[in-house]
Amino acid sequence: MLTLKKLKRDGFEIFIQGRETRVKIEVILEKVSVIGLKINDFPYQIFDEKGKIIMRGWDWETFKVKRRFYVIRHLGKAPSDISIHNSLRFIFALELPWLGGFLLHSSSAVYRESAVCFSGKSGAGKTTILKISRQLKGLDDDMNVVLYDREVLLYPFPYRYGVIKGFPLKYIFLLRKGKNYVREVPYEVAMTEILSCMPFVHTSTSLLKKSMEVLENILEKIKVYELYFLTNGGWEEKILTLFENQ
């Protein structure tokens, strides 16, 4: 289970509790009157200030104080939703590899209590595929948490306070546009494409190394396919066939 819990004082906690994983990440909100350098990119920019990685928006900034402890500084009365969502992505991306998982820019769906993930760059069809799906139940169309806890689990990204259930992840599909078919991809292609869809892992070499290690472990347990699909249907049967034949 993945839980996002609001604290009585300003802040929230992230609990990840599985068979072997039991982790708490604390995030404190701090109202300040001044934020560092102005950013050039909306909605945020990543800074490396003397080895300290900072995510900074127009009126907020998020940084790691120590392992599993973060601060979100904000100018207004309360931080905006966009600052919270982006900070959460940043925190998950930095913490998950050390817990045996990663954050993946992808959409996800469930079929018979098992999850599948659709990965690809913007425009690849992550949202479209969920919209046109008839038999798969959509979970999240943008961001997902993949975590190894005796089995590979997928959690949709926690946008709200509450408890989120994880589903066993069976397949990752790399989306391609074309006539409906699936095919297994070479290992190095799976590695590079999935790595390129993990946000913020390039912010430090140690984080990237760890993320590669985690991905290698996860790729031993689940299969990665290229899914060529047309929006007028026919692709879903290819996925269901994989489930039937597993």
Added chain:
Amino acid sequence: MEVGKKKYSPFLKINKFVVWRRYNDKGIIVHTRKAEMFIVNDTGIRIIELINKKKELREIVNILCMEYSGKKESIKKSVENFINNMRRKGVIDG
């Protein structure tokens, strides 16, 4: 090593912001600062491995001549091209 008019040091080094891995006969090279990633073939990742073992260009060519079939001149040219390409991408210093 000399390419055009520019002279390079024979001592090669992998950039400190680069992470690389071998997967069977392919390799993945990632430049964290540039957020760029490359897949290279068996020879490419072998060159990276040898640079990591602090081998000079001359030694790399000699080792590859023993490991792969081909004329020494041709192997040397391929190694130089690869190294120059990786220099331009910021993967190799020196």
